Amino acid sequence: MAPRPAVFLDRDGVVIEDGHYVGSVDRVRLVPGSAPAVAALNRAGWVVVVVTNQAGVAKGYFTDESVPVVHAHIGELLAEHGGRVDAFYHCPHHPDGEVAAYRLACDCRKPKPGMLRRAAAELDLDLGRSWMVGDRVSDLEAGAAVGAKTVLVRTGYGAEVDAGTLDRSALNLAGVVENLAAAVQRFELGRGPHRRDAGATSRTG
Numbered sequence: 001m002a003p004r005p006a007v008f009l010d011r012d013g014v015v016i017e018d019g020h021y022v023g024s025v026d027r028v029r030l031v032p033g034s035a036p037a038v039a040a041l042n043r044a045g046w047v048v049v050v051v052t053n054q055a056g057v058a059k060g061y062f063t064d065e066s067v068p069v070v071h072a073h074i075g076e077l078l079a080e081h082g083g084r085v086d087a088f089y090h091c092p093h094h095p096d097g098e099v100a101a102y103r104l105a106c107d108c109r110k111p112k113p114g115m116l117r118r119a120a121a122e123l124d125l126d127l128g129r130s131w132m133v134g135d136r137v138s139d140l141e142a143g144a145a146v147g148a149k150t151v152l153v154r155t156g157y158g159a160e161v162d163a164g165t166l167d168r169s170a171l172n173l174a175g176v177v178e179n180l181a182a183a184v185q186r187f188e189l190g191r192g193p194h195r196r197d198a199g200a201t202s203r204t205g
């Protein structure tokens with residue numbers, strides 16, 4: 001099968017509200033509209049991949065084992081609206097972390113593109129036809145580093161980013177929109193990566 005394009009999503013500030021180190025399920029709140037937006041991406045045949053920096057692990061705020069628990073909960077909330085994340089990747093590291101095992105300058109903490117590259121290898125993704133949606137410039141940098149198109153959302157930290165200062169060309173920036181739902185609408189991502197054969201690769205579940 002040919003490599004498939006993906007829509008990479010940052011987690012905090014894009015899919016869920018950025019609650020500043022969300023390490024437990026009780027603090028998870030979906031960004032309004034994000035679940036139907038993910039469902040639209042699923043229907044259109046994109047591989048949906050969450051790539052998230054979780055330096056709270058390195059800083060000792062929560063354990064690395066708690067991260068997949070939060071992700072399973074996000075998956076349940078999305079599923080209530082028919083949405084599905086195909087894979088979650090998180091970076092637990094931070095160069096100034098308190099927890100020795102995670103205190104390092106890794107290649108996966110965005111803006112480094114390690115998580116996207118790993119996803120591409122494991123899921124057979126076509127990065128050049130993929131998108132990255134984030135609320136921080138570091139998300140856009142990670143996407144641009146692998147040749148993906150990028151979108152900045154105004155939810156989360158995005159409200160504080162001065163879009164006028166962004167180097168659109170270096171960041172492969174397609175545009176700046178209110179939220180994930182608006183990104184799907186504005187860039188017609190709900191029509192799929194390759195409309196003619198989108199039906200062949202889309203799965204419902």
Ligand SMILES: [Mg+2]
Pocket residue numbers: 010011012013014018134135136156157
């Ligand atoms: Mg974020």
Ligand SMILES: [Zn+2]
Pocket residue numbers: 091092093106107108109
């Ligand atoms: Zn890392």
